[in-house]
Amino acid sequence: MDKIKMTTPLVEMDGDEMTRILWKMIKEELLLPYVDLNTEYYDLGLACRNETDDQVTVDAANATKKYGVAVKCATITPNHARMKEYDLKKMYKSPNGTIRAILDGTVFRAPIVVKGIEPCVRNWKKPITIARHAYGDIYKNTEFYVEKPGKVELVYTSENGEEKRSLVQEFKSPGVAMGMHNMEASIESFARSCFNYALDTNQDVWFGAKDTISKTYDGKFKEIFQKIFTEEFKAKFDAAGLTYFYSLIDDVVARVMKAEGGFIWACKNYDGDVMSDMVSSAFGSLAMMTSVLVSPDGYYEYEAAHGTVQRHYYRHLEGKETSTNSVATIFAWTGALRKRGELDGNKALTEFADKLEKATLSTIEAGKMTKDLAMITTIKHPKVLSSRDFILAVRESLDRIMK
Numbered sequence: 001m002d003k004i005k006m007t008t009p010l011v012e013m014d015g016d017e018m019t020r021i022l023w024k025m026i027k028e029e030l031l032l033p034y035v036d037l038n039t040e041y042y043d044l045g046l047a048c049r050n051e052t053d054d055q056v057t058v059d060a061a062n063a064t065k066k067y068g069v070a071v072k073c074a075t076i077t078p079n080h081a082r083m084k085e086y087d088l089k090k091m092y093k094s095p096n097g098t099i100r101a102i103l104d105g106t107v108f109r110a111p112i113v114v115k116g117i118e119p120c121v122r123n124w125k126k127p128i129t130i131a132r133h134a135y136g137d138i139y140k141n142t143e144f145y146v147e148k149p150g151k152v153e154l155v156y157t158s159e160n161g162e163e164k165r166s167l168v169q170e171f172k173s174p175g176v177a178m179g180m181h182n183m184e185a186s187i188e189s190f191a192r193s194c195f196n197y198a199l200d201t202n203q204d205v206w207f208g209a210k211d212t213i214s215k216t217y218d219g220k221f222k223e224i225f226q227k228i229f230t231e232e233f234k235a236k237f238d239a240a241g242l243t244y245f246y247s248l249i250d251d252v253v254a255r256v257m258k259a260e261g262g263f264i265w266a267c268k269n270y271d272g273d274v275m276s277d278m279v280s281s282a283f284g285s286l287a288m289m290t291s292v293l294v295s296p297d298g299y300y301e302y303e304a305a306h307g308t309v310q311r312h313y314y315r316h317l318e319g320k321e322t323s324t325n326s327v328a329t330i331f332a333w334t335g336a337l338r339k340r341g342e343l344d345g346n347k348a349l350t351e352f353a354d355k356l357e358k359a360t361l362s363t364i365e366a367g368k369m370t371k372d373l374a375m376i377t378t379i380k381h382p383k384v385l386s387s388r389d390f391i392l393a394v395r396e397s398l399d400r401i402m403k
């Protein structure tokens, strides 16, 4: 069989730890045998970020703007422990924060639903899609440790030198302080992408923020969502029988737990980060959630919602067998290949992405899965596979489908 050709390169961002191991296996076993992979490769592994003073991350984000579609492996965001472990020149910022700040947009995260893996929240009958604002807030903050008594102020200086200041805290003893921001234009495009996605997928939109406490910051999110909804989307929502619902974030969290699912939950950046892990884990496993960043300029970055699975990697380094679930990383590749195929009118590539997803899900439905799923499946006597054996089982299934 001839390999499927690709006309435009896909931006490939490699990553760290266990997901870097899975990345290589997925390419070797599930992609390269069938596709003449045309990627522009960026190594976002921590060693290379350190060598390039993190320039590689910026280059990868700019390449995504050039070609339109990227696929990213999970990466380490360094903390003090990682500084020592990797002998880093500095404590680099999150590559995801850097890339999302350059591309802007909304991250859509939806659970991968498969027979035999039921949500542990009994009343969830349909998937819940998290729409996470990808720009700003704590992911683009500035913060410091206050060592001695003194005053921390927030100061704004306009272009012609006028100042606006407000006291953050009069410190009598050591503490911490942080400044963060967001942009009206980014919040507007976040709102538009949520409402457009709702119309495309025929789902309601729920949004929660804490406007009673954060009257100006969260209040602005609430106001912009309502304005965009009323002015641009209400008529279309009415015609489609859909609704937009706003409430305080804590009320929304409580309601989500009692709901049936089948809606888009728009979340501010941090809420979406945390709640997507809660939703994916309750739907089955952290490794069963897709994630795509859709930028207002029409760029797409596909990834898994989970991290580098550090604990499994240390087992791997000790020479022990691991059973790490590669499904979300496989789906990051299929999402990116499908989008590349759609943009290039490359039907063979789009169909390949569909087949690889089908092969992955049918492997699980046949009772072959990694440990995280085996612990919760309703399938009797599941076969627990190692990281590699699961990918090989998907390969067998894919070979059958591709014939």
Ligand SMILES: NC(=O)C1=CN([C@@H]2O[C@H](COP(=O)(O)OP(=O)(O)OC[C@H]3O[C@@H](n4cnc5c(N)ncnc54)[C@H](OP(=O)(O)O)[C@@H]3O)[C@@H](O)[C@H]2O)C=CC1
Pocket: 073, 074, 075, 076, 077, 078, 096, 286, 287, 303, 304, 305, 306, 307, 308, 309, 310, 311, 312, 323, 324, 325, 326, 372
């Ligand atoms: N998008 C990204 O690039 C992200 C990167 N990170 C980075 O990842 C690193 C590790 O973060 P951590 O908090 O451990 O989060 P992880 O999401 O990597 O893992 C947390 C735990 O979830 C379970 N888990 C997650 N993914 C899988 C999988 N594919 N298969 C099986 N189990 C899974 C494991 O549980 P158990 O051990 O019980 O089996 C694991 O220990 C950090 O350095 C962080 O900076 C974190 C989040 C996102």
Ligand SMILES: O=C(O)CCC(=O)C(=O)O
Pocket: 076, 077, 094, 095, 096, 097, 273, 305
């Ligand atoms: O970039 C990071 O450090 C964390 C990212 C993350 O947790 C996510 O994308 O869900």
Ligand SMILES: [Mn+2]
Pocket: 273, 274, 277, 305
């Ligand atoms: Mn996260």
